[in-house]
Amino acid sequence: AAASSELRVLSKAALETVMATHHCRxxxxxxxxxxxxxxxxxxxxxxxxxxxxxxDGFRDRVAAKxxxxxxxxGQSIVTEGEVGAEMYFLLSGSVQVIKSGRRVADLGRxxxxxxxxLLYGECRTATVRASEACHLYVxxxxxxxxxxxxxxxCIDAIYGTAQESKHLKEHFIxxxxxxxxxxxxxxxxxxxxxxxxxxxxRPEDRxxxxxxxxxxxxxxxxxxxxxxxxxxxxAALQAGxxxxxxxLLYxxxRSATITAERHTHCYTLSQEAFETIACAFPDWxxxxxxxxxxxxxxxxxxxxxTRHHGLALPPVxxxxxx
Numbered sequence: 001a002a003a004s005s006e007l008r009v010l011s012k013a014a015l016e017t018v019m020a021t022h023h024c025r026x027x028x029x030x031x032x033x034x035x036x037x038x039x040x041x042x043x044x045x046x047x048x049x050x051x052x053x054x055x056d057g058f059r060d061r062v063a064a065k066x067x068x069x070x071x072x073x074g075q076s077i078v079t080e081g082e083v084g085a086e087m088y089f090l091l092s093g094s095v096q097v098i099k100s101g102r103r104v105a106d107l108g109r110x111x112x113x114x115x116x117x118l119l120y121g122e123c124r125t126a127t128v129r130a131s132e133a134c135h136l137y138v139x140x141x142x143x144x145x146x147x148x149x150x151x152x153x154c155i156d157a158i159y160g161t162a163q164e165s166k167h168l169k170e171h172f173i174x175x176x177x178x179x180x181x182x183x184x185x186x187x188x189x190x191x192x193x194x195x196x197x198x199x200x201x202r203p204e205d206r207x208x209x210x211x212x213x214x215x216x217x218x219x220x221x222x223x224x225x226x227x228x229x230x231x232x233x234x235a236a237l238q239a240g241x242x243x244x245x246x247x248l249l250y251x252x253x254r255s256a257t258i259t260a261e262r263h264t265h266c267y268t269l270s271q272e273a274f275e276t277i278a279c280a281f282p283d284w285x286x287x288x289x290x291x292x293x294x295x296x297x298x299x300x301x302x303x304x305x306t307r308h309h310g311l312a313l314p315p316v317x318x319x320x321x322x
Contacts, residue, residue, distance in 0.1 A: 039063035042089040042137055046112055048119075051161045052154045065143040071130040080127045084117030085141040093134030098127040106131070116171045118144065119162055120221065121239060126170070148222070152263040156200040158223055159265040161199040169193045170265070175240060176219060181287035188281050201225075201260035210257040214247025215271045223264025226286065228257045235262065248274055 012232045019025040040063050043049045052058050066089070071077055078084055079093065097105040097113070105128070107113060110255045116122045118141050148155050162169060173192050174183040182188040196219070201207055207225060208214060227235040227243070234256070237243060247254050248271050278285035288294065 015129050026055035035207060036060070038091075039066050039137065042066075042091070042110070042112070046089075048115060048158050048161055051208070052151075052157050053152055055151055058147070058151045058154050062139070065147060066137040066139055067143075069136045069138050069268060071134045071136065073130055073132045075130045077128045077130060077134075077136070078114065078117075078124045078126075080124050082124050083121065084114060085121050085262045087114040087139045088112060088128070089137040089139075091135040091137060093136075094131045095134060096129050096131050098129060099125070112245065115162075115235070117141070119159070120172050122171050122175055122177065145222075152200075152202060154266050155222060155263050156198065158197050159200070162221075164176045169196070172219075172221060176242060178242060178245070178288070179284075180283040181291075182281055185281070186286075188277070188284060190278065191277055192269075195277060196267040196269055199266050199268055201264045201266070203260055203262050205260045205264075207252045207258040207260060207264075207266070208244060208247075208256075210254050212254050214244055214252070214254050215270045217242060217244035217248040217274070218258070219267045221265045221267055224261040225264055226259050226261050228259065229255065 014123075015028075019028055039058055043059050043063055043066075046055065049059060049062065068091075069088075071093070077088060078086075090107060090109050091197070092109050094108045095107060096103050096112075097107065107128075113128055114124075117124065118139060121125065121141060149160070162172075170189050170193060173179050173189050179188075179192065199218075201223075207218065210229065220237055220239050222239055224236055224238045225243075226233055227237060237258075243256075243258060244254070246252055251271070278288075
């Protein structure tokens with residue numbers, strides 16, 4: 001005779017009743033966070049990670065890096081203005097999002113926040129406060145980076161997805177000193193978002209070579225690059241740094257070789273795009289032309305205007321950047 005089976009169903013409401021009756025909610029929620037499927041389900045909801053669902057083993061490795069954290073009602077989980085490096089996933093409970101003292105949103109179970117800080121080490125743009133007792137997963141930038149190095153094919157996909165996200169890319173633009181004077185101009189930020197292109201490099205890949213003519217500058221979003229002059233290493237640049245501004249502004253050759261030290265993702269800005277945006281936003285261009293950047297960089301040739309749109313350049317004496 002064929003074996004029979006019986007399927008029993010436990011509803012969420014029934015589970016809540018049992019947990020309340022036996023005062024075991026905290027224990028159940030703590031145990032639930034260890035279930036691999038639960039961790040992977042949360043990651044699958046995030047566009048940054050769903051885009052690499054086809055990469056065997058990647059989400060398993062990231063899920064294993066999630067840490068469990070409990071917060072009591074009224075506790076601030078992150079504080080506006082503080083430098084962050086963690087992303088949060090709400091396993092249970094709810095939180096309030098507060099900007100400049102004003103409540104702007106509420107988040108509940110299954111939702112997440114902090115992806116900007118995770119990718120770019122950005123200052124928190126809002127305070128997030130627990131409305132009630134919460135259980136969360138936490139993913140730290142320091143834990144994610146070795147997993148990305150292990151699965152380099154995911155770096156381009158994740159940062160490429162971030163590039164397509166207006167929210168994430170705007171935050172990266174606003175943290176770059178070169179854009180400081182125009183970071184609050186929404187139209188400028190939008191145009192710069194459209195102009196920046198995405199590129200990834202493997203360890204020991206040459207990004208630019210000393211002596212080559214350059215037509216673009218680079219902004220490091222993830223990873224690290226080494227700077228060498230005359231074959232000698234002179235510096236290392238990490239996420240948030242930029243290079244190539246001399247070649248871009250003065251239509252000059254590269255004064256250093258830049259090599260990826262590890263799996264690295266950069267955004268690039270072409271010479272023509274830079275000049276086009278400079279023409280469209282003259283106040284931003286004036287802040288660069290008369291600012292610290294032009295004082296710091298230099299060229300051996302007295303170039304007085306840019307290549308494509310003839311923007312006036314202050315003549316300077318020597319080259320010190322790639």
